[in-house]
Amino acid sequence: MNLSWKLGRVAGIDVFLHPTFLLLLLLPGVAERLPLVLATFGCVLLHELGHALAARRFGIGTADITLYPIGGVARLTRMPRAPGVELLIALAGPAVNLAIAVALAPLALTGGGFAMDLMAINLVLALFNLIPAFPMDGGRVLRALLGGWIGRARATSFAAAVGRTLAVGFGVYSLLSLAPFQVALAVFIYLVAGAEEASVLAEEGRRAGAAGNVDWSTPAGYRWVQTHPGVWRLARNGSASRGSSWSGAR
Numbered sequence: 001m002n003l004s005w006k007l008g009r010v011a012g013i014d015v016f017l018h019p020t021f022l023l024l025l026l027l028p029g030v031a032e033r034l035p036l037v038l039a040t041f042g043c044v045l046l047h048e049l050g051h052a053l054a055a056r057r058f059g060i061g062t063a064d065i066t067l068y069p070i071g072g073v074a075r076l077t078r079m080p081r082a083p084g085v086e087l088l089i090a091l092a093g094p095a096v097n098l099a100i101a102v103a104l105a106p107l108a109l110t111g112g113g114f115a116m117d118l119m120a121i122n123l124v125l126a127l128f129n130l131i132p133a134f135p136m137d138g139g140r141v142l143r144a145l146l147g148g149w150i151g152r153a154r155a156t157s158f159a160a161a162v163g164r165t166l167a168v169g170f171g172v173y174s175l176l177s178l179a180p181f182q183v184a185l186a187v188f189i190y191l192v193a194g195a196e197e198a199s200v201l202a203e204e205g206r207r208a209g210a211a212g213n214v215d216w217s218t219p220a221g222y223r224w225v226q227t228h229p230g231v232w233r234l235a236r237n238g239s240a241s242r243g244s245s246w247s248g249a250r
Ligand SMILES: [Zn+2]
Pocket: 047, 048, 051, 093, 094, 129, 137
């Protein structure tokens, strides 16, 4: 079930707005700065289009783009496995924000105000997404760089562990400074880092299984089932489960 509202279609890709986006408007000071909030989400959308169009260049489609209060998600129809391709697709998003910041610079430095704020926001978006941890783009950059050296599965686990560690540190700090939005962001980063890791380990496990190797990422008596596109969970063999099962496809 898709709870998100469709905003429209850009470059042949459906763009959705998640209802939790409305929570953002409840934050103090946001309602008064609505034009800046909308411009920021335009920039987040362009960031996601950067990923989507870079992926398209390598023959990878994008199912849709959804905008959440903390950013956007471009759902690629498949994940690139070649490290060089993953690296370029991951860098395309932050590169868009850097380009916007550079384009705004002359206006920001002479006029200040709105252009200055939007330039600063784009710089933050670029730098935040380059943090070398899942689920940020930097996590994919890190995996692409490490993958050829220690293997894709271990590189993913490493980037996910960095993501979880940062999320816990950021979460504790936000809790102590009584910042509920930041606490929610930390919990989200923690959960998505784990989900990304589980999804990649399942994929690598299926590949190893298909190649006749030991499927070490699946415990005995369990199998991986896909509950949503790209979301995998372990289910006990023989138990009924939602989603399509891959046990027959190995
Ligand atoms: Zn991105």
